[in-house]
Amino acid sequence: MFSEEFNVRFYETDALAHVSNTVLVGWFEAGREPIFKLFTLELDLQNWPLILASYKVDFLEQIYYGQKVQVRTYISRIGSSSFDVYQELWQEQKKCATGTTTLVHFDFKAKKAVAINDEIKATLLVNSYPE
Template identity: 35%
Template sequence: MKANYIENFQEWEKDFSFYSEVRVRFSETDMYGHMNNTVSFTYFEQARIDYFRHLGILMPSAGDENMKSIPIVADLQCDYVKQVFFDDVLRIYTKIARVGNSSIDIHYLTKNQKDEICFTGRGTIVQMDPLTGKSVPISDEERARLVSLVI
């Protein structure tokens, strides 16, 4: 397995502790019964939201007029290792890999019910001002808290 964001797979893998579990639905598969390649990104999204909730990072409400910043996905990557099929149970592991000035790099590791690696991924979440569309620095307090979570 070779993804450009993983230097040492064993070291990278051991740093995951949080995961969300999903069961592959029939509607997420193609005529051969394997998961459509776009579904992994939906799983990453749900795992990221679950992870943020677990960490106490609140997602802003769309109706909140006092919102100073919102998290947006700046990029997202998936590397496929093993086919996934209808009714497979997947664990989507999620971790913060790096905290930048206004961004957070998130890494993902997905395993099936046999504990086999199916796909990995990474993405950058940027804190953005909803009025200007420009990135906003993460506060020192929040940055320190996030950095403490990076293993």
């Protein structure tokens, strides 16, 4: 599991006094940064090796300003060139949201998916969601 913690910033709240639904996608992306570094340690945007194929977010509880949030990131599926990232957002010991993202190892010059090497697959597997 990868874990990141964030402070909820005032501007991330909405008129209903809870965190806006649009903010979670950004937190989930930031929580995937350790995975990005497996593919490009320097996060080199000129040679980016991943493409987002899909994502889904489920909202379970409201999230509030003034309390930190934690994003827990796991790998839930590994294919030959793609993998699914399952994430949970926690605040005050409550699971407030979940998300699943499909990422594809991608060669932008050739415009096609490429196989994930065995070393990266092994690291992804270590961070699999416990079933």
